[in-house]
Amino acid sequence: MNTSTLAVEKKITKKTTRIKGSDAVLQCLIAEGVTTIFGYPGGAIMPIYDALYHYQDKLNHILTRHEQGAVHAAQGMARVTGKAGVCFATSGPGATNLITGIADAQIDSTPLVCITGQVPSHLLGTDAFQETDVMGISMPVTKWNYQVTRAEEIPYAIARAFYIANTGRPGPVLIDITKDAQFAEFDFTYDKCEKIRSYHPYPEALPLDLEAAANLINEAKKPYILVGQGVQLSGAENELIRFAEKTGIPMAATLMGLSGIPTSHPLYVGYLGMHGNYGPNIKTNECDVLIAIGMRFDDRVTGDLDRYAKQAKVIHIEIDPSEIDKNVKTTVAINSDAKQALLGLLPLVNVSTHKDWIDEFHQCDKIEHDKVIDAELYPDSGEIKMAEVINRISEVTNGDAIVVTDVGQHQMVANRYYKFRKSLSCITSGGLGTMGFALPAAMGAKVGQPERTVITVIGDGGFQMTIQELGTIRQSDLAVKILILNNNFLGMVRQWQQLFFEKRYSFTELDNPDFQMITRGYGIKAQKVEKRENLDQAIHDWLHSEGPALLEVVVEQEGNVFPMVPSGASVAEIRLD
Amino acid sequence: MSLELKYPTSTPREFTLSVLTEDKSGLLNQLTIIFTKRKININSLNVSNTEVKGVSRFTIVTETSKDMIDNIVKQIRKLIDVLGAFVYEEHQIFYQEIALYKVPKYAIVDGNSIEDLVSKSGARILVVETDYMIIEKTGNSRETHDLYQKLEPFGLLEFIRSGRVAISKSTRKTEAYIKELEASNSNKLSIKDF
Ligand SMILES: Cc1ncc(C[n+]2csc(CCOP(=O)(O)OP(=O)(O)O)c2C)c(N)n1
Ligand SMILES: [Mg+2]
Numbered sequence: 001m002n003t004s005t006l007a008v009e010k011k012i013t014k015k016t017t018r019i020k021g022s023d024a025v026l027q028c029l030i031a032e033g034v035t036t037i038f039g040y041p042g043g044a045i046m047p048i049y050d051a052l053y054h055y056q057d058k059l060n061h062i063l064t065r066h067e068q069g070a071v072h073a074a075q076g077m078a079r080v081t082g083k084a085g086v087c088f089a090t091s092g093p094g095a096t097n098l099i100t101g102i103a104d105a106q107i108d109s110t111p112l113v114c115i116t117g118q119v120p121s122h123l124l125g126t127d128a129f130q131e132t133d134v135m136g137i138s139m140p141v142t143k144w145n146y147q148v149t150r151a152e153e154i155p156y157a158i159a160r161a162f163y164i165a166n167t168g169r170p171g172p173v174l175i176d177i178t179k180d181a182q183f184a185e186f187d188f189t190y191d192k193c194e195k196i197r198s199y200h201p202y203p204e205a206l207p208l209d210l211e212a213a214a215n216l217i218n219e220a221k222k223p224y225i226l227v228g229q230g231v232q233l234s235g236a237e238n239e240l241i242r243f244a245e246k247t248g249i250p251m252a253a254t255l256m257g258l259s260g261i262p263t264s265h266p267l268y269v270g271y272l273g274m275h276g277n278y279g280p281n282i283k284t285n286e287c288d289v290l291i292a293i294g295m296r297f298d299d300r301v302t303g304d305l306d307r308y309a310k311q312a313k314v315i316h317i318e319i320d321p322s323e324i325d326k327n328v329k330t331t332v333a334i335n336s337d338a339k340q341a342l343l344g345l346l347p348l349v350n351v352s353t354h355k356d357w358i359d360e361f362h363q364c365d366k367i368e369h370d371k372v373i374d375a376e377l378y379p380d381s382g383e384i385k386m387a388e389v390i391n392r393i394s395e396v397t398n399g400d401a402i403v404v405t406d407v408g409q410h411q412m413v414a415n416r417y418y419k420f421r422k423s424l425s426c427i428t429s430g431g432l433g434t435m436g437f438a439l440p441a442a443m444g445a446k447v448g449q450p451e452r453t454v455i456t457v458i459g460d461g462g463f464q465m466t467i468q469e470l471g472t473i474r475q476s477d478l479a480v481k482i483l484i485l486n487n488n489f490l491g492m493v494r495q496w497q498q499l500f501f502e503k504r505y506s507f508t509e510l511d512n513p514d515f516q517m518i519t520r521g522y523g524i525k526a527q528k529v530e531k532r533e534n535l536d537q538a539i540h541d542w543l544h545s546e547g548p549a550l551l552e553v554v555v556e557q558e559g560n561v562f563p564m565v566p567s568g569a570s571v572a573e574i575r576l577d
Numbered sequence: 578m579s580l581e582l583k584y585p586t587s588t589p590r591e592f593t594l595s596v597l598t599e600d601k602s603g604l605l606n607q608l609t610i611i612f613t614k615r616k617i618n619i620n621s622l623n624v625s626n627t628e629v630k631g632v633s634r635f636t637i638v639t640e641t642s643k644d645m646i647d648n649i650v651k652q653i654r655k656l657i658d659v660l661g662a663f664v665y666e667e668h669q670i671f672y673q674e675i676a677l678y679k680v681p682k683y684a685i686v687d688g689n690s691i692e693d694l695v696s697k698s699g700a701r702i703l704v705v706e707t708d709y710m711i712i713e714k715t716g717n718s719r720e721t722h723d724l725y726q727k728l729e730p731f732g733l734l735e736f737i738r739s740g741r742v743a744i745s746k747s748t749r750k751t752e753a754y755i756k757e758l759e760a761s762n763s764n765k766l767s768i769k770d771f
Contacts, residue, residue: 135603140610144657145603164657197759198599198660322651 016187021151022051024188025115025177026059028158031190034086036060036077036447038070040097042090044130045117047182049088062447062476065468067094069440071101072466075110076444079427080402080452082233084111084165085444091118092130095176096137100434102172103141107431108256109233111170113161114138120180121149134176143171151184155191163193168201169320170233203321205336205344212332213315214348216289222357223249224287224312226272226301229256229430230294230319236339237261237423240293243342248353250361252280254295256430259420263399269361273301274565275412278372279364281563281571284309286360293317294338297327298431299567307570317341371576372562377417383556384532386413386485392539393455393483394418401453402427402445406438406462409491412561414457436465442480443473453481453543460486460512470522473548481543482524482550484515487557495560519550526550586643591620593670593743594646596635596653597627597660597751604658608635611652617641621674623740629752632660638741660758665745672743676721677703678712678728679735691731698724709734 019027025048029037037059041049052061064070067089074085089098095116105112119128135147144164146157154177161173217223231240237260244251244261250269251261255276261268270277272284281303284290290312295301302308305327313331317338318324324333334341376387390413393401399421405411405428420426427445429437442456463484473480490508497505519526525545529538535553542551565574598604605624612619620638627634639646646664653662680691682705691710695702700714714724721738 136606139603139606140614196657197755199657200761320655322648322655326648326651 014189014191016189018185019188020047020051020182021148021154021177021184021186022047022182024151024154024186025158025182026051026055027188028155028190029086030055030058031192032158032162033083034059036062037086037088038062038064038073038077038444039088040064040067040070040090040094041088042092042094042117042130044091044119044179045088045094045115045177045182047179048115048117048177060447061088062443062472064440064443065471066466067097068100068436069443069466069469069472071098071112071114072104072434072437072440073444073447073472074112074114075101075105075437076404076427076441077448078105078110078112078170078444079441080424080445080448082235082424084113084162084170086113086115089114089116090130091116091134092132094130095132095134098174099137099141100432102138102174104429104432104434104437105172106141106143108429109170109229110172111165112172113158113165114172114174116174116176117182118147118176118178121178122180124149124178134174138174141172142174145174145176148175148177148181151181151186154181155188159191159193160196163196164199168199201319202337202340203319203335205334205341207344209332209334210341210344210348213291213334214345216313216315216332217247217249217291217345218350218352220289221354222287223247223289223291223354224283225249225251226284226290226292226295227251227253227257227260228293228295229254229260230317230338231257231260232423233294234319234337234339236294236337236342239339239342239346241265243346243349246346246351247349248351248355248358249291250354250358252277254298254301254430255415255426255428257295258415258426259423262421263419264421267358269358270365271416273298274303274567275416275561275563277365277416278368278563278574278576279361281565281574282364283361285311285570285572287312289313289315291315291317292328293342294319296320296323299327302327303565303567303569303571303573307572368563368576384529384535384553385559386410386487386555387417388532389483389485389535389539389553389555390414390417390457392535393543396539396543397453397455401425401455402449404428404438404442404445404454404456406456406458407433407435407492408459408462409487409495409559409561410457410459410485412492413485416561435459435462438462439466439469439480439482440472442482443469443476443478446478446480454479455481455483457483457485459491460484460488460510460515461490463515464512467518470519470524474523477547479547482548483542484550484552485555486512486515486552487555487559488512489557491559492561494558498558498560499564500566515550515552524548524550526552528552528554530554589640589642591638591640591667592646593665593667593672593741594635594637594639594650594653594662595665595743595745596637596662597755598633598635598656599658599660600626600631600633601658604633604656605635607656608637608653611649612639615645615649617645617649621740623742625742627751629755632751632755636741636743660755663745665743670743670745672717672741673715674718674721674739674741676714676716676724676736676738678714678724678733679709680712680728680731680733682706682708682710684731691728694724694727698727700724
């Protein structure tokens with residue numbers, strides 16, 4: 001192109017600046033309001049890291065110790081801020097190390113923009129050093145992915161990436177950028193993406209559906225609300241409370257829906273699913289109208305689908321049409337964002353109370369207290385139980401902390417017994433159940449909400465899956481409070497072996513290292529509690545210390561989490577012991 | 578409605594999917610992943626451009642249950658670059674496949690020559706080479722299979738059949754559909770059903 005045509009083009013198009021692809025990536029991120037990137041460098045992404053050197057005042061890059069740490073941290077940040085988390089990785093092993101976190105984000109609807117370096121475009125398909133088909137590998141676990149081979153495509157790809165990740169049902173996207181595209185110079189200009197003709201993220205609730213739902217609700221004798229993560233994703237917490245208070249309908253939450261309603265709300269009856277509360281599970285099979293809001297009837301919530309809520313008329317409020325009628329057939333489906341649906345329903349529903357019906361939940365709650373909860377929370381002898389530790393922490397923090405949990409018994413116990421008071425505070429790996437999620441996700445949560453207390457609850461097994469992130473916590477001085485509930489077992493698997501495999505503890509016992517020494521080796525304060533009488537003081541010191549701190553509590557080795565809906569059983573067959 | 582009564586939703590039967598997409602790379606992969614994830618076979622697949630510039634059409638034939646095809650079509654619509662996806666059963670479409678048969682030139686079975694068979698079957702001879710000829714037949718899979726069976730005794734050298742191409746019986750115009758999709762600021766995904 002000669003200079004005269006360039007000059008003409010410049011006049012008619014938006015103002016452009018001639019920069020390198022690598023700089024463009026960072027400018028796009030800044031334009032999208034990104035403040036923090038979690039990442040790990042390597043050959044194919046070095047031009048971007050080189051550019052980053054000059055942007056340190058505008059972009060905070062946190063160097064993790066493993067790419068899995070970077071992606072989980074980005075997830076943690078996204079979950080507490082509601083905005084796409086961003087991570088960088090190099091090609092090949094860097095990119096493949098992201099996959100677990102991307103799959104986790106996909107199934108838990110977490111917005112992410114993952115940027116990977118790729119071998120230069122002329123080497124694509126040659127099995128070049130650190131070449132992996134990250135497009136092919138990530139396709140089944142991303143909402144969208146795109147490979148950039150020319151610098152000119154960078155603004156388009158990144159603008160679309162943020163739009164797609166953040167809108168509708170959120171999810172992870174991946175942009176793979178060849179090294180030559182990072183080096184190349186081009187005329188940069190950035191426009192945010194506002195529309196894609198083939199993508200309609202916000203379906204509108206139809207008046208007919210809203211009316212049909214309202215009629216069912218107004219006539220119901222035993223209506224029941226199931227709250228999923230969609231309530232928090234759409235910011236519908238207040239609308240939900242208004243709706244429930246007007247109609248007097250009891251509400252239960254899925255694991256992903258926890259913290260969407262304060263645990264102490266009088267209409268909140270508890271937590272659903274395999275290790276959820278007794279009443280919320282059995283009452284699913286007794287209600288007459290089931291109102292599911294922003295949830296997807298995961299098998300850990302429904303148990304045997306053929307015996308799930310068969311007596312009920314089902315109203316499903318759901319933004320993603322592919323979730324409607326997927327697992328549970330609906331009587332009325334409202335295909336929209338939870339907030340919009342609730343705002344539409346509010347004027348149509350009658351003021352009501354359902355005292356007798358709610359009393360039934362309270363009776364169940366009493367049974368659960370007598371048979372399970374009291375003994376878990378207030379044991380007077382024996383080894384420390386996970387539940388009492390969580391209960392103490394819940395009291396001391398007044399339910400105000402962000403609680404990031406890993407996967408296993410401690411996860412179920414933490415989410416059963418922590419009394420959440422604030423939204424976007426229960427951060428866990430729900431759909432994928434990724435051990436190793438919590439420590440890095442807690443780092444991201446702390447970066448996203450620096451003013452709030454971030455507690456992460458991890459098992460002795462899962463801790464060792466991403467333990468190296470203690471290095472990141474130290475280097476970046478992230479004041480995460482780490483709780484290790486150490487039972488010297490892969491506890492959840494051991495529980496199943498005890499209950500369903502005649503106590504054959506096949507490879508679930510752990511000979512653990514000295515977590516105290518390791519943590520101190522990383523330069524982080526650590527303490528260990530083995531006796532009940534030392535617990536309160538230890539929790540106090542741990543929470544009140546400056547900066548990051550680890551508390552290891554040695555708990556009962558063979559404790560079990562109850563109630564439990566055994567897999568394949570009906571929710572009505574929930575076991576209390 | 579009557580169809581629903583005749584077949585329980587879980588019995589497998591044949592469906593033809595017609596998927597309109599932006600002309601972008603990687604879409605074939607995205608589509609097939611949806612089938613492989615559910616361990617569902619694709620019986621035939623055809624990709625072609627449409628009368629609208631930049632828009633492609635995938636025609637996919639598969640055998641599965643009504644429940645599963647409903648699930649699959651919703652997953653397909655969810656793909657970012659998919660403009661629309663429609664499911665059809667046999668009575669809702671006109672469709673054709675093309676089959677080519679390579680047979681030895683001078684074979685005669687029971688006094689019938691290949692030429693007789695070809696003219697009776699509504700097929701045609703595409704080329705004649707020194708030792709063999711190629712016969713072409715356009716029709717549905719029953720028809721092409723029928724001719725296959727008839728040609729087999731002649732010592733069929735090679736047989737190949739294309740994927741199905743199908744056109745729905747509705748009067749929908751692709752261009753009008755896409756215009757409506759573009760104009761829908763109201764973000765109604767249901768338009769993909771139109
Ligand atoms: C990456 C990964 N591997 C395996 C599992 C299967 N799994 C689920 S819970 C669990 C045990 C977790 O042990 P620990 O972290 O000590 O927690 P605990 O159950 O003892 O509280 C295992 C192995 C998993 N969820 N994730
Ligand atoms: Mg353990």
